[in-house]
Amino acid sequence: MDIDAGPREDGDVFVDAAGGEIWISELSPGGNGLIEEVLRQYAEDPRRFYSLMTAALRDNDFLLSDFQMTRFLGEVDANSQGDLAAATTHFRSAYGAAESHLRFTELRETLASQGYITFHAFIVALANRILRPGSGPASDAFLLDALSRWSAEEERLGIEVDARVGVESGRCAV
Numbered sequence: 001m002d003i004d005a006g007p008r009e010d011g012d013v014f015v016d017a018a019g020g021e022i023w024i025s026e027l028s029p030g031g032n033g034l035i036e037e038v039l040r041q042y043a044e045d046p047r048r049f050y051s052l053m054t055a056a057l058r059d060n061d062f063l064l065s066d067f068q069m070t071r072f073l074g075e076v077d078a079n080s081q082g083d084l085a086a087a088t089t090h091f092r093s094a095y096g097a098a099e100s101h102l103r104f105t106e107l108r109e110t111l112a113s114q115g116y117i118t119f120h121a122f123i124v125a126l127a128n129r130i131l132r133p134g135s136g137p138a139s140d141a142f143l144l145d146a147l148s149r150w151s152a153e154e155e156r157l158g159i160e161v162d163a164r165v166g167v168e169s170g171r172c173a174v
Helices: 034-044 046-057 061-075 083-092 096-113 120-130 137-157
Strands: 166-168 171-173
Touching: 034 046, 061 083, 061 120, 061 137, 083 096, 120 137
Parallel strands: none
Antiparallel strands: 166 171
């Protein structure tokens, strides 16, 4: 099948036998051999290419951590009376290393009983970003509001805004 490269007209959709179309391009004029290298490696082992592509596109630890931290913030708001809010309050009010360790263990067990996946990356992110010293219901509410606004703007714009964008002179460099 002879298919012309380039943008498709509305309604002119190409789907190959694998069910999709992949475009690979280079930023520098004239290229630097990247496309030729991709084609060479693809020809050597197409299954490896698709395995790598699948791994790059599927949900990962960062996405799961983000989802769970947002869920956590929604469930421990200032008006919540549930087990998770109580365990969070107990951890934040713990005094000393031994009590903090005990209360954090109880919090992890409560998270697991509530359906959270308590893998290392999530627990570290939760401890360092949400449960850090000095945090409380006010910082939880602020963070949840900021995340909600971020999501609303992404929805409005129809794009995902990378959280790692640089900020220069008070303006985002997107």
